[in-house]
Amino acid sequence: MSIDVLLQQIVNGLVVGSVYALVALGYTMVYGILQLINFAHGEIVMIGGPTSVFATKWLLSMGRPSLLALLIAILVAMVVCAVVGVAIERVAYRPLRNAPRLAPLITAIGVSILLQQLAILVFGRNYFTFPELISRDPITIGVVTVTMNEIVILLASVALMAALLWLVHNTKIGTAMRATAENQKVAGLMGIDVNKIIAITFAIGSGLGAIAGVMVASNYGQAHYYMGFMLGLKAFTAAVMGGIGNLWGAMVGGLILGLVENVGLIFVRGDYKDIFAFVVLVLVLIFRPQGLIGERVAERA
Amino acid sequence: MTAMLDVKKLQVAYGGIKAIKGIDFHVNEGELVTLIGANGAGKSSTLRALSGLIKPAGGTVTYKGRDITGVPSHALVGLGIALCPEGRGVFARLNVHENLLMGAYSRDDKAQILREVDEIYTMIPRLKERTLQMAGTLSGGEQQMLAIGRAMLAQPKLLMLDEPSMGLAPLMVDKIFEIIRLIASRGTTILLIEQNAQLALENATRGYVLESGEITLQGDAKVLLADPRVKEAYLGG
Ligand SMILES: Nc1ncnc2c1ncn2[C@@H]1O[C@H](COP(=O)(O)OP(=O)(O)OP(=O)(O)O)[C@@H](O)[C@H]1O
Ligand SMILES: [Mg+2]
Numbered sequence: 001m002s003i004d005v006l007l008q009q010i011v012n013g014l015v016v017g018s019v020y021a022l023v024a025l026g027y028t029m030v031y032g033i034l035q036l037i038n039f040a041h042g043e044i045v046m047i048g049g050p051t052s053v054f055a056t057k058w059l060l061s062m063g064r065p066s067l068l069a070l071l072i073a074i075l076v077a078m079v080v081c082a083v084v085g086v087a088i089e090r091v092a093y094r095p096l097r098n099a100p101r102l103a104p105l106i107t108a109i110g111v112s113i114l115l116q117q118l119a120i121l122v123f124g125r126n127y128f129t130f131p132e133l134i135s136r137d138p139i140t141i142g143v144v145t146v147t148m149n150e151i152v153i154l155l156a157s158v159a160l161m162a163a164l165l166w167l168v169h170n171t172k173i174g175t176a177m178r179a180t181a182e183n184q185k186v187a188g189l190m191g192i193d194v195n196k197i198i199a200i201t202f203a204i205g206s207g208l209g210a211i212a213g214v215m216v217a218s219n220y221g222q223a224h225y226y227m228g229f230m231l232g233l234k235a236f237t238a239a240v241m242g243g244i245g246n247l248w249g250a251m252v253g254g255l256i257l258g259l260v261e262n263v264g265l266i267f268v269r270g271d272y273k274d275i276f277a278f279v280v281l282v283l284v285l286i287f288r289p290q291g292l293i294g295e296r297v298a299e300r301a
Numbered sequence: 302m303t304a305m306l307d308v309k310k311l312q313v314a315y316g317g318i319k320a321i322k323g324i325d326f327h328v329n330e331g332e333l334v335t336l337i338g339a340n341g342a343g344k345s346s347t348l349r350a351l352s353g354l355i356k357p358a359g360g361t362v363t364y365k366g367r368d369i370t371g372v373p374s375h376a377l378v379g380l381g382i383a384l385c386p387e388g389r390g391v392f393a394r395l396n397v398h399e400n401l402l403m404g405a406y407s408r409d410d411k412a413q414i415l416r417e418v419d420e421i422y423t424m425i426p427r428l429k430e431r432t433l434q435m436a437g438t439l440s441g442g443e444q445q446m447l448a449i450g451r452a453m454l455a456q457p458k459l460l461m462l463d464e465p466s467m468g469l470a471p472l473m474v475d476k477i478f479e480i481i482r483l484i485a486s487r488g489t490t491i492l493l494i495e496q497n498a499q500l501a502l503e504n505a506t507r508g509y510v511l512e513s514g515e516i517t518l519q520g521d522a523k524v525l526l527a528d529p530r531v532k533e534a535y536l537g538g
Contacts, residue, residue, distance in 0.1 A: 176403065178392070179395060179399075182393065183392065185386070186386060188354070188375045189384050190375075190406045190455070191375050191379060192406050193375045
């Protein structure tokens with residue numbers, strides 16, 4: 001194994017891992033506030049893909065410059081996904097908030113299937129080509145080859161994660177999110193509208209997921225109705241690996257998963273790539289069930 | 302004169318079981334009223350119903366002439382009602398400063414809020430030394446002080462306290478009651494729930510005795526303190 005190959009796989013791993021991290025944040029935020037695994041999150045991410053394809057194509061056909069088209073398409077995808085995420089919470093999860101844990105979990109799986117079927121109805125079963133708005137031509141930097149598209153994905157992910165951390169730790173709304181995650185009743189006593197905070201959490205998680213969906217679509221040049229399935233599963237794995245409910249855990253978990261998968265490719269045929277994610281998950285769950293960064297089950301008042 | 306808080310025929314039920322069986326009481330502006338009773342008498346249930354944490358099974362709650370029965374807790378804060386819940390309920394993973402700011406969540410006047418946070422720090426210096434400490438790592442007494450300070454940041458007209466002395470050493474209990482007296486002397490109306498009947502009645506203007514979900518005695522705090530029935534049941538003979 002040459003060091004060049006290793007470096008190349010590390011770079012690839014960071015790019016993929018940063019997308020996992022963005023998606024993992026959506027799982028972990030919702031889990032942190034509701035102790036609910038929102039299995040539909042992967043499908044929300046998926047919706048961002050085709051939505052952005054249609055939006056960019058339409059904007060380009062209107063003669064908009066490609067970067068502007070991309071930015072607007074991202075915004076459109078974020079809004080659509082946020083609306084879907086908030087609607088799911090309102091319609092499917094909120095009525096079950098005091099139900100036994102299993103009920104919302106099964107509902108989440110149901111919602112996930114429902115969203116996939118809806119996507120087929122709305123978008124069809126085709127693969128959609130995502131226009132090359134940011135160049136996917138390989139650039140060689142030293143010994144590694146990357147595309148401008150990948151560089152943008154990496155930088156944008158880092159910026160988004162930094163922005164989220166800042167929001168959660170330095171703003172009133174972020175502090176209210178943490179307070180609500182810890183104790184909804186007391187949060188209510190502070191004047192915090194808990195339902196509103198939960199809706200905002202879903203909106204933010206879904207918005208980040210939408211961006212991840214656009215990133216995947218632009219990186220592979222295509223979007224389709226089941227692109228959310230494996231991505232969602234991997235990101236969920238990353239969130240659990242890092243310690244579900246913990247923002248840093250989701251980010252670190254996503255990056256590690258991306259790295260393990262891509263570095264692992266040096267040793268194993270590409271067909272087996274997906275196995276790594278789950279092997280790592282099993283190992284972490286055996287040796288560190290609370291996740292790499294997760295706290296032991298928090299004491300509750 | 303109409304009461305600031307007027308509770309009529311209040312009932313609270315868990316499942317089919319009535320914990321509060323239709324009680325009447327009131328709190329006038331400027332008073333410190335206490336509700337005393339043994340474990341399980343229904344003191345916390347009463348406060349939970351008043352503060353919108355649970356919906357009453359019956360009866361009405363009127364605050365400043367306005368029917369607030371069943372209004373959710375987050376909507377009551379803006380009306381000037383704050384509850385310091387049983388067991389303090391500080392946000393363990395938020396630091397002291399963030400906990401205090403959450404008390405002012407429904408307000409927008411940032412500069413004034415920060416001034417009041419400073420006032421709290423002056424009133425309770427122990428909190429000032431620990432601004433950046435996670436609230437979960439504070440001692441029980443410090444947590445209680447934080448919970449009271451946090452409630453004050455909502456600028457309540459009516460402050461409801463659920464057993465602020467619970468689980469605290471006598472010295473700390475004295476400190477907490479010193480703070481409560483100070484708050485009362487500055488004009489905040491207080492509804493205080495206590496198991497420590499002696500201390501509660503010594504500090505209150507009026508009191509009610511709650512037994513198995515019903516009010517059995519009521520009156521001037523000094524009179525209740527001297528009442529043989531209260532003495533026997535709550536003041537250790
Ligand atoms: N969530 C609940 N579900 C069922 N029963 C409850 C619930 N909360 C309280 N109760 C019951 O209601 C009655 C009154 O309880 P409450 O907590 O109001 O008592 P309390 O006077 O505050 O007691 P303490 O001094 O121990 O805090 C008790 O019999 C209690 O078991
Ligand atoms: Mg109680």
